[in-house]
Amino acid sequence: MDQDEQTNARDDADQHTGTGSRASRIGRHGRRLFEGAGVRARAGYAMAQGRLRDRPRFEQALLIGLWAMAAGLVALFLYLVILVPLTPGIDDLRQASTARPTVILSADGKELGTFEKGLQERVKLSQVSPHVVKALISTEDHRFYDHHGVDFKRIGGALIATLKGDAQGGSTITQQLARNMFPEEIGRARSLNRKMKELITAIKIENTYSKTEILEAYLNTVPFLYNAYGIEMAARTYFGKTAARLDVLESATLVGMLKGTHYYNPVANPERSKTRRNVVLSQMAKHGAFSEARYRALAKRPLRVRFARLNDRSGKDSHFTAYVRKWLLEWAEDNDYDLQLDGLVVHTTLDQELQAAALRAVERQANTLQAIADVEWAYQGMPRSTSTGMYTSMRSEVNPFSYYWSSHQRQLDAFVRESAEYRRAVEDGEAPAAALKRFKGDREFMSTLKSAKSRLEAGFVAMDPNTGEVRAWVGSRSFERDQYDHVVQAARQPGSTFKPIVYAAALESGISPDQTFRDAVQDIKVGGTVWRPTDMSGSSGGMMTMRDGLVFSKNTITAQVMQQVGLQPIMRLAQGMGIRQSKLEEVPSLALGTSPVTLLEMVSTYSTIAAQGDYRKPVFVRRITDREGKIVADFAPEAPQRAMSQDSALNLIDMLRGVVNRGTGGGVRYRFGVSGDVAGKTGTTQNNNDGWFILMHPNLVSGAWVGFNDNRVAMRSSYWGQGGHNALLLVGDFMKSALESGKLDPNALLPGGRTQVQRPVQQPEEEIDELPGDLEFDGGMQEETEVPDPAPIEDDAPEPEPAEPMPPPPMPEIIPPPPTGEDDIDV
Numbered sequence: 001m002d003q004d005e006q007t008n009a010r011d012d013a014d015q016h017t018g019t020g021s022r023a024s025r026i027g028r029h030g031r032r033l034f035e036g037a038g039v040r041a042r043a044g045y046a047m048a049q050g051r052l053r054d055r056p057r058f059e060q061a062l063l064i065g066l067w068a069m070a071a072g073l074v075a076l077f078l079y080l081v082i083l084v085p086l087t088p089g090i091d092d093l094r095q096a097s098t099a100r101p102t103v104i105l106s107a108d109g110k111e112l113g114t115f116e117k118g119l120q121e122r123v124k125l126s127q128v129s130p131h132v133v134k135a136l137i138s139t140e141d142h143r144f145y146d147h148h149g150v151d152f153k154r155i156g157g158a159l160i161a162t163l164k165g166d167a168q169g170g171s172t173i174t175q176q177l178a179r180n181m182f183p184e185e186i187g188r189a190r191s192l193n194r195k196m197k198e199l200i201t202a203i204k205i206e207n208t209y210s211k212t213e214i215l216e217a218y219l220n221t222v223p224f225l226y227n228a229y230g231i232e233m234a235a236r237t238y239f240g241k242t243a244a245r246l247d248v249l250e251s252a253t254l255v256g257m258l259k260g261t262h263y264y265n266p267v268a269n270p271e272r273s274k275t276r277r278n279v280v281l282s283q284m285a286k287h288g289a290f291s292e293a294r295y296r297a298l299a300k301r302p303l304r305v306r307f308a309r310l311n312d313r314s315g316k317d318s319h320f321t322a323y324v325r326k327w328l329l330e331w332a333e334d335n336d337y338d339l340q341l342d343g344l345v346v347h348t349t350l351d352q353e354l355q356a357a358a359l360r361a362v363e364r365q366a367n368t369l370q371a372i373a374d375v376e377w378a379y380q381g382m383p384r385s386t387s388t389g390m391y392t393s394m395r396s397e398v399n400p401f402s403y404y405w406s407s408h409q410r411q412l413d414a415f416v417r418e419s420a421e422y423r424r425a426v427e428d429g430e431a432p433a434a435a436l437k438r439f440k441g442d443r444e445f446m447s448t449l450k451s452a453k454s455r456l457e458a459g460f461v462a463m464d465p466n467t468g469e470v471r472a473w474v475g476s477r478s479f480e481r482d483q484y485d486h487v488v489q490a491a492r493q494p495g496s497t498f499k500p501i502v503y504a505a506a507l508e509s510g511i512s513p514d515q516t517f518r519d520a521v522q523d524i525k526v527g528g529t530v531w532r533p534t535d536m537s538g539s540s541g542g543m544m545t546m547r548d549g550l551v552f553s554k555n556t557i558t559a560q561v562m563q564q565v566g567l568q569p570i571m572r573l574a575q576g577m578g579i580r581q582s583k584l585e586e587v588p589s590l591a592l593g594t595s596p597v598t599l600l601e602m603v604s605t606y607s608t609i610a611a612q613g614d615y616r617k618p619v620f621v622r623r624i625t626d627r628e629g630k631i632v633a634d635f636a637p638e639a640p641q642r643a644m645s646q647d648s649a650l651n652l653i654d655m656l657r658g659v660v661n662r663g664t665g666g667g668v669r670y671r672f673g674v675s676g677d678v679a680g681k682t683g684t685t686q687n688n689n690d691g692w693f694i695l696m697h698p699n700l701v702s703g704a705w706v707g708f709n710d711n712r713v714a715m716r717s718s719y720w721g722q723g724g725h726n727a728l729l730l731v732g733d734f735m736k737s738a739l740e741s742g743k744l745d746p747n748a749l750l751p752g753g754r755t756q757v758q759r760p761v762q763q764p765e766e767e768i769d770e771l772p773g774d775l776e777f778d779g780g781m782q783e784e785t786e787v788p789d790p791a792p793i794e795d796d797a798p799e800p801e802p803a804e805p806m807p808p809p810p811m812p813e814i815i816p817p818p819p820t821g822e823d824d825i826d827v
Contacts (some may be wrong), residue, residue: 093172100343100627102328104321106352107471107622113321115328115339119310120229121603125216128231128243131251133215138287139255139280141173149174149206166615173218180221181205211448219243225261226253226309233310238266240306242773247300248290252280266305274303319475319485320350322424324620335633343627349469349620352702353743354734358460358472361733366477368392369706369715369726370456375399376716377454380407386719401454404713411712415453416440457709459486459599461729462702465607467637468616471700472734486705491582491596495683496553496664497692497703498602500609500652501577503550505570506561507648513547513655517560521588524563533559533592536718550583551656551663553682555592562591576605576643577615593683602694603703606680609656610696612751613649614640650752653679656696657750664724668695672732674739677753680730688714688721693728695735698748704730735775 055608067141100114125133137144143151151172178201205214224234231254235243238249246254256276257264257660266273278299282540285295317325328346332339334647372391376382378398383390416422416439426433439445455477462472484490507513519540524531533555549557570591571584582597584590600618617638624633656679659665666680668674676697683692689711694703704727708714715721738744 038719045099058686087719089681092426102332102337102342102344102346103329104324104346104348106350106355107469108352112348112350113317113325114571115325119227119233120220121232122220122230123232123243125212126221128216128219129246129251131248132219132231132243132246132255133291135248135251135255135280135284136173136215136219136258138283138289140176140258142283142287144173145211147172149204171198172181172202174205174214175199177214177218178202178205179220180218181647182266188265222258223261224257225265226766227269228310230383236308237310238305238307240308248281249277249298249304250285250321252284253277253303253305254296256280266303267307269307270303277303290611318473318479319483319487320348320355320473320620321468322475322479323473323485323488324348325619331633337632338400344632345625345627345629347622347625349464349622350473351471351743353741354462354738355471355474357743358462358474358702358734361730361737362458362474362477365729365733366456366458366706369458369720369729371395372720373456373715374398376720377404379403382716384717384719386411386725400643404454405450409433412450413440414780415444415449415710419449421445453708453713454712455482455701455708457482457486457707458730459705460702460734461487461600461603462700462734463607463618463655464699465604465610465616465696465701466699468604468607468619469622469637470618470620472702473620482709484709486599488600489707491598492690492705492707492711493594493685494597494602495593495685495690495692497681497683497694498574498595498597499550499553499558499591500656500681501513501571501605502558502562502572502591503546503655504577504609504644504648504652505565505573506546507651508573508644509554509565509569511546511561511564513651514545516543516545517549517557518542519544519549519554519556520558521556524559524588531559531588533589536628547655547658550681551658553664554657562588567591573644574605576641577608578602578606578643593685599703599705602692603701606694606696606703607701608643609649610679610701611640611649612646612748613642613644615643616640620662642775653696653750654752656681657753660695664722665693665695665728667724667728668693668732668735671729672736674732674735676739677749678735680731682724684722684724687715688718691715691721691726693731695731696750697744698750698753699744700738702731702734704728706730797826 004799014679029629030751101120102111103111108114140149141155149172162312175198178198182201209217219231221230223229224231224237226237227236228234231243234254234257235241235246235250238254239246253266253273256273256279257266259276264267264273264276281295281298284290285292290298324346328339331337337344368388368391371394372388375391375394378400380403383394385391389548416436419439422435422439425438426432430438457476458474459476460472460474461470473487475487476482485631509698519542520533521532521539524533535555544554544557546557546561546767548554549561567586567588567590571586574584579597579601581594582601585595587594604615604618619637620633621635623631623635625631657677657680660668662680665680668678668680678695680695683690683694689707691706692703694701706723706726715726720726735744739746
């Protein structure tokens, strides 16, 4: 049975057994083609053998060689045909030529940051020195205007030279551009596959763009080290001028780097760079740019590099843009966008004027508070004043924190042991005691360590309660120095700023703001233990309304309210109002703010109160558009979620008005003259570790946190350690600027507010202090060792002469008590 009969027999069998499916028919068709090709190949081979058999051996060898060459060319052609669809298409080429980085804009259209690939600024070819173009073409591709993307003559010459042992490259400028534009699609490996992709892409580029456009694209994309991309940034980096002003020597130096940027780096390897520069000059002379005599004169000149590494544009970044970047990277990956190429425009909610006011307030007031901390911790006997001016005048005359470090030697040793340098030394085999001694004797190391530990930090954020849109965001005193974001990353104990949530839960449960509780230390049974929260300012023993308990930030009242409401309703309400990332600890001291949360969560919670109980998720990006302005994604505020009843919210707002009008937040009025309808709350944690203040205006809720990154370091005095005297300064300064600039309406009313006759704001005769309280469990805890503050010097008292600051007599050392566990009361 011959081959065809066997195939037909299989077909008949398939049909008979019912297996003649489409797949089977395709398989049979493939087998037929393969078997048919085999038959024809064998027949062709037999025919070729017959033709060669009668020919002389010379002709046989020649014919075999020609047939092999023809087969190779056919194979190469088929290979190229297969590669064509695997290389970038015309649309990809056009998109790459118009590639632009994604831009982040403020709400008023100001640029906040970009997603550029390094330092890059595209320029027209007319903005590039003609010396650069001549140097580039003479050295890299002198037949640039004669070929169509691939110089086969040059490839042949390079191949012959390589076979002789002198390896040469045959890539044209267009081929190099193909690699620069599509590094992932083409690759960098030395392989035939990569070279063929590069060749095909180069031909496509030549069919799409003019020679001028190709040169322009190449010069704008080539890398030049130090994160500089393109000829413009290279000119600024190495010679301190624009690309248009480059002379012939500077042009030859930069073009010479293209053969190997690291090897011919004029900064690190000036001699190599000069030698390579002269090679470029010789090529320019060879191809008619100037005479041989001119070349010899130029070759003798020095490099004269004026190197200055340019600041990375990420230096424009802030904590806000860094947060937006992180979010955008995830969004772009999910939605298949390239933030470096697609030219998207990200419209954020940040208000530039309010952001500038926030930056000024944080810088100004945090510097003042730093001066206070520096002076207070400089002496054994601590200066006392409620005037910031006394401390700022003394700051230059003291050794900051000198008394702190001399009186906290164990803590200083702990800081050294926790450092990365110490750990590496011990891991490398150095004895711990020897390493500690060595590092403590290293003045530069210790100075850096002490400076970092004693640097006061701050965070600030403001948002519109009616939309949830973030208007201002300052994550630290300096983004360049400290990129740790105290708005969204740092979780710190909120102290008394958490109390309004407790009182909100009470209002929701039906308790009236005017219900009274006894202001006295009481034993509150918690499981099998007894909880005795106190106020360091003491207890009156009399009856006090729940309203006044919040106004005067009384721990004794808050604890009783918590006991009556229960922890679970408080925790559920806190999560509904805005604390949705931090995990709250189900312990009684939660009511007094011992469970760490972020500043953004707390400001979001107060925005819910200001919005009459409606929670709105914080919004920081409004929409994303493409380069033509077409909306790609719209992030309109989501529908609000009801977190608490409107009636409860109105009552709570009125209670928080009292905090500003007659309680611990009064400083925002008498220090900064804020006279509108505002409400807020201060917060101070134990040992003065954290200071908080959050203020509600009808159109903006702003909050600040003040403290040290390491909470073992704190403000020394109880006065300046209070949120009403530290964090309040930042918010008050900001609010004053926002009102005076017209960004906020001074006559706007919070829900339930009434227009009142504005009177001059004066400092009260007696300020309401918010001092940390004690927490006792099962028989008590270690007593505070700090000596109570003496009466402070009032603001209007005469300040000491700055020329001869006289510290007060020595006072007993103030040493913070050791940690007492998670149940310490924070007020």
